[in-house]
Amino acid sequence: MEKDGFGYSEVHLVVRTRSVFACFLHWMMFSAVVTLVVTGFYIGWPNFYFGTGEAYQAFAMANMRYYHFLAAAVLIVFVLVRGYLAFTPSCNRDIKQFVPTWKNIVGAYRLAIYFLTWRGPHAEYRFVNPLGGLGVFMMVVCMLIQMVTGFLMYLPGADITTWWWAMGSWLDSLLGGQQTIRLTHHVTMYILTFLVIIHVYMQVVKSTLFTEADIASIISGYKIFPISHIGHFGDVYGMHIDEKPPSEEKMRMESTPMIEAVEK
């Protein structure tokens, strides 16, 4: 058997999985969420960092809230942009990988069994696998809940004559008042943290034990697969999974430079 540039017994190909912009969005969301969890934790239970001197000289809580709202704005913008792109060809209409359709749930169940027992067959995915997709879906739901409840804690401080104040007040009573909203916001932080731990671990597992979901794929946008695995992936270079796949010859030809680059 021939050895490829990675030292495997089989030729491996570098496959585009998402655009660089999608990667950028991921890391913006990541930074926003980390900032939100850290500052949110402080807002929930201020500790270690207190104001000294007269009240007008210190801004400990005010700063934390400021960065919380700043990160909230970043999160909202980037989640909305990513959410929009999920419906467009530029992200391969990947919304279908995330919503828990019956197909995705069955796939996630099979993968979960495989990852927990390490027995039996499993499928490999060019894009986000159904289990990861389900996790991403839950994380996004948590982020949306945080946005709604966060805004509902933010709006009462706004000018009472504005329509957004009125909308906030209406939603506020509908959802059970500030106390319930705060508790929801607080508990959802923990649920999101829980999901992020699992998400990151899953990516680590898939990057170390499989070629799939190399963490590099969320940085550069490429994954690396044995050539025999990817015929069914379709267009390797574009983002359009339903296009007619290129011939093996074409794939080899076009991916050679990349493999050579690795070899050096």
Next chain:
Amino acid sequence: MCKTFGQATGLGPDTDRLSILNSLDRREFMGFCLKVAAVLGLSASYAPKIAEAIEAGARKPSVIWLHLAECTGDSEAFIRSTYPSTEELILNVLSVDYHETIMAAAGHQAESALEQAMKDNRGKYIAVCEGAIPTGTPPGPAGKPGAFLTIGGRTGIDIAREVCENAFAVMCVGTCSCFGGVQAQRPNPTGAMGVEDAIGVPTLKIPGCPHNVVNSVAAIVNFLLLGSLPKTDKLGRPLFAFGKRIHDHCPRRAHFDAGQFVEKFGDEGAKNNWCLYKVGCKGPQTYHNCSLVEYNDGTSWPIKAGHGCIGCSEPRFWDNMQPFYERLPNVILPGVEAGADKVGFALVGAAAAGVAAHAAWSFANRKKFDPTLALKDADEAPAKAPSKTAGEDDTTE
């Protein structure tokens, strides 16, 4: 509620001018009018108009005051009002035709007084409700729905329904009549509810435990001034008093923003009047204007006195503002009741433990794992061109 009070009652301006001027000195009276203007969110220039409305308008709405399942705390608050004083409130600003605590009649006489008051002003009087309405059925043969509160042989629901349905408007004073109050706290054995929930008649709500008389008077003045009820939030609380949270107008807010907190009662922070957030202040979660008008004629209020807000003007505050000295309520799951942070740490701890266990398990099973065993995902195959795919038919060894 778009009819003006004048149209609804058919009462013109009373020819007897109010005697407030005679009994109060003008300065105090104007001071009161200013305060009401402030509570209503009007500029100081409205004070003379308010004075005029009270003096000259003098429509003297007829009031029937119902005592339901309550502690009379709101009547106490009401009759301890100094500006205007009780006499003025009861004799001049309002015509209180029925109020069990302050009227002389009792027994059958009282019942006929109620009937008379309702007959005289059907559709024109204001019903003021104090206290929740129990709707549960007591055990035993005599039990019927609502019998936990029985007055003169009739249940509270019956009385409230008859009085409120024939009123021009219903005003609830105190959290009990607004949202159920302490009687409705879990497990709520008597099925107590706020008046609106129990009988389905929309009510103007002035919650608080007890309510602040300045707010109920301001609602009435709003009524006298404009002939209509004040604007409310979705729950029916007037916006002039319940549009902002305590936290939005708190005198200790500077310390909140500075990050200076009372850690426990009696410490240095407490002596310096620092923010009470960490000892359970519910000011950020409570819509009320205590910080602006204070209680007992502007004497003081909890946070000024060094105790956190307990959220008494919010629905179900006995349930979800507890524990009073913790920031957030407990999370109640089947079989467990614990603080939110405990539940959260347990959740995150479980994730960490699960990850560690899975890593160890995978390491132990590393021999079983062979990446080349991976099967292709059939679902990912292109629908349009399944044939002639390079590598499609390859089986991996």
